[in-house]
Amino acid sequence: MSVVLREARATLVPDMTGPQGPLPPLLLALTVLTGLVDAFSFLVLGRVFVANMTGNVVFTGFALAGAPGFPLLASCLAFGSFAVGALAGGTVVHLARAHRGRQLQRALLLETAFVTAAMVLVLVSRAPYTGGVRLALIALLALGLGVQNAAVRALAVPDLTTTVLTRTLTGAVADSRLARGPGGKAGRRGLSAVSLLAGACCGALAVRTGHPALPLLLAFLLLTAASTVACLLVRSDAPWTKPASGP
Structure with a gap:
């Protein structure tokens, strides 16, 4: 247990001179954001994810098989918009490849623009969000999360992938001492799962008890804070700012 706690603490309060510097807590914040926006999209926009593309592929299969309640257009739009966002995010981070802080800053500013546009659209529209408003919200949020995932990959x-937990949870168990592995890094990997769970739970509670726009407002505040920190990090020349060796 002490090892798990040390790993969790090192993730939340990282060594600023280490190879990852301040990135781990920032990516945990983005993991919370993922839960918030997917809660909004699934509960408010109707059985569609804007961050979890694995879910959308499954939903598309359900829709093609004629299962009721799984809109084919929404899943396809989310998938396509996410891909365009990933393309934009990949372009941004590759142009700034010499400095990881600059990669994060530019990607977060672009993602913030998409999420802000979605939040404004929700605030000026009336629930339930249907027709063109619903499709525009799906597209905007999927674009933003595509940017985020491209940056996280770089x-x-x-x-700390901020979105996909299957490999994270598999690693925590398969690499554990119980499985005769080197150690499952349960502290860090557990925090990633808890962050996504917390974001999804808060988003769902916000939808059920408050205004439908509340999850997006919380996501906007998280992005604003993360973007502010990222803008400060571009001045750093610490070792963690050097390009990552690979995804």
Whole structure:
């Protein structure tokens, strides 16, 4: 247990001179954001994810098989918009490849623009969000999360993908001492899972008890804080700012 706690503390309060510097807590914040926006999209926009593309592929299969309640257009739009966002995010981070802090800053500013546009659209529209408003919200949020995932891939911080937890949870168990492995890094990997769970739970509670726009407002505040920190980090020349060796 002490090892798990040390790993969790090292993730939340990282060594600023280490190879990942301040990136781990920032990526945990983005993991919370993922839970918030997917809670909004699934509960408010109707059985569609804007961050979890694995879910959308499954939903598309359900829709093609004629299962009721799984809109084919929404899943396809989310998938396509996410891909365009990943393309934009990949372009941004590759242009700034010499400095990881600059990669994060530019990607977060672009993602913030998409999420802000979605939040404004929600605030000026009336629930339930249907028709063109619904499709526009799906597209904007999927674009933003595509940018985020491209940036996270470029930053290549181990075990902190902000979206996909299947490999993270598999690693925590398969690499554990119980499985005769080197150690499952349960502290860091567990924090990633808890962060996504917390974001999804808060988003769902916000939808159920408050205004439908509340999850997006919380996501916007998280992005604003993360972007502010990222803008400060571009001045750093610490070792963690050097390009990552690979995803």
